[in-house]
Amino acid sequence: MKSRLVMVGNGMAGVRTLEELLELAPDRYDITVFGAEPHPNYNRILLSPVLAGEQTVDQIVLNPRSWYEENHIRLHLGSKVTSVDRARRIVHAADGTQLPYDRLLLATGSKPVMLPVPGLDLEGVIAYRDIEDTQKMIDAAARYRDAVVIGGGLLGLEAANGLMLRGMRVTVVHLLPTLMERQLDETAGRMLQASLEQRGLQFCTGAKTQCLVDGGQGRVGAVRLADGRQIAADLVVMAVGIRANTELAEGMGLHCQRGIVVDDTMQTVTDPRIYAVGECASHRGISYGLVAPLFEQAKVCATHLACLGIGRYRGSQVSTKLKVTGIDLFSAGDFQAGTDAEEIVLSDPAGGVYKKLVIRDDRLVGACLYGDTVDGAWYFSLLREGRPIGDIRASLMFGQSHIGDAGHEGQSRAQAMADTDEVCGCNGVAKGTICRAIKEQGLFTLEDVRRHTKASASCGSCTGLVEQILMFTAGGDYSAAPTKKAMCGCTALSHDEVRAAIRTPRPDGTRLLSIPAVHEALGWRSPTGCASCRPALNYYLISTWPREALDDPQSRFINERAHANIQKDGSYSVVPRMWGGETSAAELRRIADVVDTFHIPTVKVTGGQRIDLLGVRKSDLPAVWAALDMPSGHAYAKALRTVKTCVGSEWCRFGTQDSTRMGKELERALWRMYAPHKVKLAVSGCPRNCAESGIKDVGIIGVDSGWEIYIAGNGGIKTEVAQFLAKVATREEVLEYAGAFLQLYREEGWYLERTVHYVARVGIERVRARVLEDAPGRRALWERLQFAVDQEPDPWKDPARAGIDLRQFAVLAPAPAAAAAPAARAAQWSPAS
Amino acid sequence: MVAGVLSAATVASESNGGGGGKVDDSVAASRQQHADSERAEAWIPVCRLEHIAPLGARRVELLGPVPIAVFRAGGDAVFALVDRCPHKGGPLSQGIVFAQGVACPLHNWTIGLADGCAAAPDQGCTPRIDARVDDGVVQLHRAQLAAVQAADGAPASPGAPGA
Numbered sequence: 002m003k004s005r006l007v008m009v010g011n012g013m014a015g016v017r018t019l020e021e022l023l024e025l026a027p028d029r030y031d032i033t034v035f036g037a038e039p040h041p042n043y044n045r046i047l048l049s050p051v052l053a054g055e056q057t058v059d060q061i062v063l064n065p066r067s068w069y070e071e072n073h074i075r076l077h078l079g080s081k082v083t084s085v086d087r088a089r090r091i092v093h094a095a096d097g098t099q100l101p102y103d104r105l106l107l108a109t110g111s112k113p114v115m116l117p118v119p120g121l122d123l124e125g126v127i128a129y130r131d132i133e134d135t136q137k138m139i140d141a142a143a144r145y146r147d148a149v150v151i152g153g154g155l156l157g158l159e160a161a162n163g164l165m166l167r168g169m170r171v172t173v174v175h176l177l178p179t180l181m182e183r184q185l186d187e188t189a190g191r192m193l194q195a196s197l198e199q200r201g202l203q204f205c206t207g208a209k210t211q212c213l214v215d216g217g218q219g220r221v222g223a224v225r226l227a228d229g230r231q232i233a234a235d236l237v238v239m240a241v242g243i244r245a246n247t248e249l250a251e252g253m254g255l256h257c258q259r260g261i262v263v264d265d266t267m268q269t270v271t272d273p274r275i276y277a278v279g280e281c282a283s284h285r286g287i288s289y290g291l292v293a294p295l296f297e298q299a300k301v302c303a304t305h306l307a308c309l310g311i312g313r314y315r316g317s318q319v320s321t322k323l324k325v326t327g328i329d330l331f332s333a334g335d336f337q338a339g340t341d342a343e344e345i346v347l348s349d350p351a352g353g354v355y356k357k358l359v360i361r362d363d364r365l366v367g368a369c370l371y372g373d374t375v376d377g378a379w380y381f382s383l384l385r386e387g388r389p390i391g392d393i394r395a396s397l398m399f400g401q402s403h404i405g406d407a408g409h410e411g412q413s414r415a416q417a418m419a420d421t422d423e424v425c426g427c428n429g430v431a432k433g434t435i436c437r438a439i440k441e442q443g444l445f446t447l448e449d450v451r452r453h454t455k456a457s458a459s460c461g462s463c464t465g466l467v468e469q470i471l472m473f474t475a476g477g478d479y480s481a482a483p484t485k486k487a488m489c490g491c492t493a494l495s496h497d498e499v500r501a502a503i504r505t506p507r508p509d510g511t512r513l514l515s516i517p518a519v520h521e522a523l524g525w526r527s528p529t530g531c532a533s534c535r536p537a538l539n540y541y542l543i544s545t546w547p548r549e550a551l552d553d554p555q556s557r558f559i560n561e562r563a564h565a566n567i568q569k570d571g572s573y574s575v576v577p578r579m580w581g582g583e584t585s586a587a588e589l590r591r592i593a594d595v596v597d598t599f600h601i602p603t604v605k606v607t608g609g610q611r612i613d614l615l616g617v618r619k620s621d622l623p624a625v626w627a628a629l630d631m632p633s634g635h636a637y638a639k640a641l642r643t644v645k646t647c648v649g650s651e652w653c654r655f656g657t658q659d660s661t662r663m664g665k666e667l668e669r670a671l672w673r674m675y676a677p678h679k680v681k682l683a684v685s686g687c688p689r690n691c692a693e694s695g696i697k698d699v700g701i702i703g704v705d706s707g708w709e710i711y712i713a714g715n716g717g718i719k720t721e722v723a724q725f726l727a728k729v730a731t732r733e734e735v736l737e738y739a740g741a742f743l744q745l746y747r748e749e750g751w752y753l754e755r756t757v758h759y760v761a762r763v764g765i766e767r768v769r770a771r772v773l774e775d776a777p778g779r780r781a782l783w784e785r786l787q788f789a790v791d792q793e794p795d796p797w798k799d800p801a802r803a804g805i806d807l808r809q810f811a812v813l814a815p816a817p818a819a820a821a822a823p824a825a826r827a828a829q830w831s832p833a834s
Numbered sequence: 835m836v837a838g839v840l841s842a843a844t845v846a847s848e849s850n851g852g853g854g855g856k857v858d859d860s861v862a863a864s865r866q867q868h869a870d871s872e873r874a875e876a877w878i879p880v881c882r883l884e885h886i887a888p889l890g891a892r893r894v895e896l897l898g899p900v901p902i903a904v905f906r907a908g909g910d911a912v913f914a915l916v917d918r919c920p921h922k923g924g925p926l927s928q929g930i931v932f933a934q935g936v937a938c939p940l941h942n943w944t945i946g947l948a949d950g951c952a953a954a955p956d957q958g959c960t961p962r963i964d965a966r967v968d969d970g971v972v973q974l975h976r977a978q979l980a981a982v983q984a985a986d987g988a989p990a991s992p993g994a995p996g997a
Contacts, residue, residue: 440953529889529908532930532937532944555889559928559939567939571925806887813881813894813904 003031006306007092007102009082009249011036013045013459014279014295015108016064021303023072029307032074033100035092039079040132041066046292046427046459048135052163058132063458085253087272104274104306107250107261111243111280111290116151120213125221126237129160138238142167145235149173149224151210153180155323157240158193161202164236172203172232174210174224176241184321184332188348189355189371196328196353205232213237245281245288260288265313267302278302284314291319292427292459320381320426331377334367334384335359342366345398358397363389365397376400378466382422392764420487424466427459435470437490447471489533491526496537496751499523503545514542515551530556537752540639544675544747547789554806560637563809564796565622568615573622575614576636577629577797578672581646581664581684582610588631595628607636609643609681620810626797632672633797639753640675641682644668645693649686649703658703660686663732667701670736671743673793674786677750677759680743695723698746698756699739704728708735712742712768713760721757724765727773741772741782747789748782877966877973880904883912886972891927891936893917896974898983903927904965904972905936905947912972913947914965916982920945920958961986 006022008015011034019032036042040062047061069076081095085105092100113128115121125141127134141148142164150161153175165171173180179190180197194204209227216222216235224232245260255271256262260283262270267282269275278298280290289295294317301314320333335342342361347354352372358380359367364387368380379400383390390397418424420433438453450467451458457467487493494502502523506512513519516538520530530538535556542550554562565573579588592612596604603615611634617625626633636642644667647653649660664684674680683692684701694700696716700723702709707730714723727738745768750759760768772779796803878896886892886906894902894914903917903926915936917927924940935944935953944953950962961982964975 527933529932531932532942535930535932555887555931558930563928567925567928569922569924569940571923571928806890808885808887808892809890812901813885813892813896815878815880815894815896 004029004103005101006030006032006104006106007100008032008034008106008108009085009092010108010110010279010281011038011042011076011078012108012110012279013042013063013292014110014299015106016042017296017299018106018108018278018302018306019072019074021300022306025303025309026307027072030104032072033077034069034074035077035080035082035094037079037081038131038133041069041076041078043132044459045131048129048132049159049163051132052135052138052160053166054163058135082249085249087253087275090274102274104276106302106306107269107275107277107281108279109246109249109281111288112246113239114242114244115239116210116241118210118212120215120221123213123215123221123237124219125235126213126239129156129238129240130243134238138164138236139167141236142169146170147172147233148236148238149232149234150238150240151224152240152242153177153204153206154183154240154242155181155321157238158197158323160238160240162197162200164238165201169236170203171201172205172234173197174208174226174232175204175206176209178207180204180206181323181332184336184369185330185371186336186357186369188350189330189332189357189369192350192353192355192371193323193328193330205230243280243290245283247281250277250281257283258286259283265301265315266305267298267314268305276302276306285316287316289317289319291321293317293429294319296428296459318381318385320377329370329372329374331370331374331380332368333377333381334365335361336367336369347398356398360390360394363391365390378418378422378424378426381426424470425454425456425459425463427463428455430454430456432470433487435467439471441490488537489531491530491534492523494523499538500541500545500749503541512546512549514546514549516542516553516556540675540677540752544789548792552804554804561639562806563619563622564626564633564637564800564803564805565617565619566637570616571619572616573619574636575617575622575625575629576607576611576634577631578634578668579611579631580668581644581661583646583661583665584612591629591631595625598628599625601625607643609636610645611636611643620812623800623807623810626800629797631797632795635672638675639678640673641668641671641680643681644671645681645683645697647685647687647691649684653686655689656686656703657705658686658708660684660692660701660703663701663703663708663735664692666732667736667739670740670787671790673790673795674743674747676743676747677752678755680746680756682739696720697723699723699742701735701739706730708732710735710738710742713756713765715755715757717755724760726765726768737779737783738772740786741779742768744782744786744789745771747786876976877968878976878979880972880974883910883967883970883972886912889931891929891931893925893927894974897976897979900983900986901925901927902963902974902979902982903936904974905931906972907931907947908933910967911947912965912967914963914974915945915947915950916961916963916986918960919943920950920952920960921956926960 042064044061044063047056050056051058051061077098082092083095084093090102092102113130115128127137146169148164148169148171150157150171151174153173157173161171161173179187180194181190211225211227213221214223214225221234221237224234224237247257247261250261251257255269261277261281263277263282263284264270267276267278269277279295280288297317298314301312304312318334323330336357336359342359345358347356354372357369358365365380365383370377418432422432424430424432424435435450435454435456447468450456450471457464488496488499503513503519513522516535519538536558539553539556543552559567563573565575567573596614599617599621601614601617605613605615607613644664646661646664650656650658651661667682680698682699683694683697685692685694686703688702688704690702694702694711696714700711700714707728709728710726711723712726715721729735729738746756746759749763794802796805800807880894888906891903891905894904901917903915905913907913915926917925919926919938921938921943922940924938926936926938926945928939929936935946937944943956951959963978963982966973
């Protein structure tokens, strides 16, 4: 026979526990639920939007009656449990029901605190706790004019805002001088008050309620304060706090101390058959009132009810957002800096922005944001991870997008989030989970995402973020920034883990030298990988084992397979290499002839000091390459693109060094170098820097006494100024240092990670240690790079050796009427075929 | 017998120099043998399977102006779709091919090889044509191909691969 589980209380924490339990052990219990309210489980957090008229009661029901039926849960609504006989294990309800149990789950929630002032029993004086209260407020707003909300905390302000939106004149009476003092410091509290005043709310702060005055006929008419002031009120809402509802538990003889005392398994310390979750429970002295910790408790409790005996609840860090549309407010952790803590504060009251970060022992311990909460989730993750912040302290205040590895500033913020970052704080859903669900389950509406991931299904304050994620995941990002943890959906392994596996010989001495070998050894989930992981694996193989690993053209993007850049109409562009941006009359004549011969529609000078031929038909590519008789510019590849130069000391009256020669030497040494992403260099002959060395992956600037080397600049979506690496005296040193850095990047960078993001990820200190301080290591890096590029063929001059599948340049056009094809035209199949 | 289906087939060769031209002599060799067979009418041969790289694709122009992409997917299964991504018309024959789909080379939409439809949350489909391998020869369903050509008379994109 099944065990009997009885749950008292039908709220969010309790029902969530049942949901988790049904996933783990669907057949273990006969379940009965007693709920004092006449409604099935609804989302209490969304009462504020219901009050504000933004949602209806039906919309906030989480588990309709049918859910209980489907899961064979007996539901007693409007049925209050009055006592429990622990010795005989029987629950007694007010309606006379008696029910035996094997396990009892208490989820009785909390009760609003009512100030013990005269007039409390007048009509029109209510708390703000459930659907009934909300309905009373909605009804009152339709009939009356003046409302007073007592309590300027989170709940009180949401109630006041809702009543105001329903047309009432609302005054908030608050005992303390500033609002939301448990979440906000004084400055932020005042800014919040000012902005709510602008919206039409009135405030009496530092005001103690004396009594509620009868307006006649037994209905409240005013609130009288201790200082004698009297405020008109047809409705008084008490929102001064909540208290764990322990009435039943105390009657049962369970140990209670501002809540039913539970251990880390959510079991009551008094009776091992009885568990408690939610606002009624007191864990390590804390009763949580926010949904995220309650759901964490539910998860743990369910594992123990399922007799899996795993999981401990260790308490939660909580963060707060105010659900008042148009007001951005975020607070987390310990925001009141004590004597041992430091504060970083940005205050712009006129601009409506205030941010305070509290740091203790090199760690972020609290954050209070007003007006600009974009980085709230990031601060919250730093806070919970407890990561040392010394290295990012200088830019901490400016948010994640200033740290460098966060991608594209100015685009959506969702895009800048790492996959492990939490989007929905209520349900603990990370961005990666949402993206995966969107892709794998084909979700495309907010509702779908809520249903599948529960993200944005509770308080709804992350709705905008979820919509952004939905938007860009749907768009299919061709050059997705490789910040995600797992390489792709085909594996749980990260880029670093996959690289390590490729680099490390296996116990039997063999090495992974092909994509199928990697797939097999690492247990790839899909037999042929996907369009994300195949190019990455191919790069990792050929960069780790040059000349040995099998280069698979079918696992390269079309540009690297066709050695030209595909354009929007399916045609291609051709960019021949011009060493250091120098060309000659002979080259220009050949280019002009090619343009004429192949009717190439557009000829464009590029930003990298070379010439782009646009609109070439794919079938013409091999012929165009032959006719140009110039090396491939690799403008299509994740590889060395250009080395931009100024004319330098050879011609320039200001030039101090021969930058053109230096650039040509660099380009000849580095071309054919494949890399995690494209690589661009520049060499300027003097500090005037006409070659724009400051925004290149490697930028060289000639000075009188030698050369300065800068790395990890970027002129792309987000302009990043290159960082100084070293100053050297000779051209040979420039080659060695620049080459060593690029080889380090080749060996450690994740596929599709530019140098700027690579350096931001590993830190410039690491680059200095490997390239500057370790001379033998530097030379070894440089030698490995030379070895790798040494025998790499020019794909345009030697397509066969480069493994190009030449079949792709011909369209199959079998004539239905059997026109004879010449049988013996040179059939040049590539070796790969 | 199956070589006979090649009666209608030939692989046209294009060569603008530089190493482009290619022909399948074995295909040409046996053409005409069973020109009137029923199967030759139902299925049009395109090329031999080995003329498509594993996890690769070829572009085919046959019976009309609409280009067709013929894919050789995992396990040597073959599929044929109109060579235009439902998104912006990108040539799917140029994309990366994997087990069930192809990633469009323009914006990385994933198109299902079997049904021609974009993977959610993207939406849209490109017409598909039955394809099969018979005795090493890739064939397309003639009637479906003709229907696709009739339904969509728009010329291939101007700079399309190949001539």
